Amino acid sequence: MTLLYSEVEEELRAAVRDLLADRYPPATVLARAESGSPYDAALWKSLARDIGAAGLLIPERYGGAGASAREAAVVLEELGRAVTPVPFLTSSVMATRALLAARSDAAEELLTSLASGDATAALAVSFATSPYRVPAGPVQAGPGGLSGRVTAVVGAETADVLLVPAGRELYAVAAADVLVEPVVSLDLTRPIATVTLDGVPATPLSADLTALRAALELGAGLLASEQLGVAEWCLSTTVAYVKERHQFARPIGSFQALKHRLADLWTQIVQARAAARNAADALAAAMRREAGADGTGTDGAGTDGAGTDGAGTDGAGTDGRGADDAATAVAVAQAWCGTVAVRAAEECVQMHGGLGMTWEHPVHLYLKRAKADEIALGTPGDHRDALAVLADVPAPSGP
Template sequence: MSDLLYSEEEEALRSALRDLLADHCDAAGVIVRTESDAPHDRELWKALSEGMGLAGLLVPESQGGQGATHREVAVVLEELGRAVAPVPYLTSAVVATEALLACEGEEAAKLLSALASGRTVGALTVALSVAPGGAYKAVRYEDGALHGELTGVADASAADVLLVPAADGELYAVDADAVTVTPQVSLDLTRPVATVVFDGAPARRLGAAGPAVRQGLRAGAGLLASEQLGLADWCLTETVRYLKDRKQFNRPVGGFQALKHRLAQLWLEVVHTRAAARNAADALATGSEDADVAVALAASYAAPVAVHAAEETVQLHGGIGMTWEHPAHLYLKRAKANSLAYGTAGAHREALAELVDLRAP
């Protein structure tokens, strides 16, 4: 049986990353970025990828990566979730990287090394709402070029290269400057989505699209639970701290029994989410035959917990929690957007029922 506790190396990684984010990703700065035309923090991405080598955690050392596992990536995503960091880590270092790992050939290997360095950002052009194994839209491939339009692509505006499934069943690489990327209205401005238009964009074949897309989306869904865990943990910690300091009737607000009960319930949910997210990360890391079950379980449980935690943060902070200056709205928006990413909780519960043979009558 796997040990789901954090190792010393994982805790050291967490500590170093939390210090970096404290210096480079303050809440006020993130709020300002969401009001600009460039929500992604390029300097933070450079510090994470080139400074700490985190973009290549899933890439083998022989291909320029760190040769780590999904467990280490899960720790990174927990901390990025705590900071609501506006970087394309999940979409590039996890989803796009996993899709490339499922491909063979020189072109895929070259792109994998580029993504591992962090100097190239990748994005899989499948709508953010698509669950692992779900149907997705493809574009037309003709005479070495792609034609069509794809919507709901996360972090497309930050990508240098796009991994595009085509109707012929193949996955192609397209340089971002060969397509038209138009931002869509997005609730979570720290992970914006966009429409990508291919009008004769030159394409390079990578491999079969089906297995690559499924592997990428499965890793995205499983490790998104760790980001949701980090988000929920920040919400709980910050709310407890605020309720200890805030006084009403000359006593700390956190001393009122009704609020204690709400916080105790939220603590239990966060603890359960941690167990599910760690199990999913470990199952992906070890290639467990139960990885699909672990991912579906974590994804179905973590999303509503993150939303609940963010909602409680807004409400229990009172008036200050409703303001634009307080970061609570960043967490609520990320939690709500994440609840639709890589499949809804309901879709994952349905998949879980199929996997464990508990179909509805």
């Protein structure tokens, strides 16, 4: 195992970063966020089809790239750096993982559509749902179809297909058949919505919620990489600013107190990078084992997701990781990275002074993304509690 980036991962990073720098600079980020319609269909088309991000985790036999969670993590780092409002996390990571784990003919058909970038999907669950406590959900399956109401759903506004848990099963429904009502979101670059179903026809995907749990775990683990990207942008932007801003005829970056704060933040971000990379690597190994157990290890995510494309040749492809490594790595990453991203954004706002408090600077979007991500897919407290159980650490006893 290695946490270093492979050559292929660095090439993928460069491609995504160049695209975002050209098509989604800070001025565009601000303008689209303030317009109330942050989603950029043309940008997503370029990212999904030209770079191949839409099918990154989908095996080659379905038209995907057959890459691993490590490559997806690199993409999310760059999307976090630009707070990009595209459905990569919701569709290409979480929904795709649910479909891969469902192992049904209907799921495989949807994977082919997602891989080409012709369609997007989203999980019809609250974005705050913890991967450790997957509820049956508010939607019920009846003779007339699915009925119910789900709040705080991300990606629903742009999705063509919704993956809906009802009872203990997972279904696919056409987004055109449901009512999607946008609601005010803290994160202006990641809208949320309330989804209402009233006798909606549905296609069964999985007879249990194992697929949903796998999707939430992968989403939580790779969300740490997005949080890492947010934190890194905040640090680099702050360092650049304190070198330019003068007070008492000196750059404020020369003041010892600010140096110490930035040094502490840098240390925390280095730790966050290690935690996020470890989670991505552990998840990649877990998905390879799952694909191998299914007899699909000869293509796609089974081997070349982390074996032949460079992510595995640097040491990540040797599965010396235990079965519980992924769950532990995800808990560690989320317990740490969410808090660090918020800290980095808060320091960025403070050290930008009055400018940081205005909406003329994009830093407020990063603070809102960091705060929203911190409570998404389980809070840091949820992940610490899970980590205590996984590490067999007893809870503190009362007085």
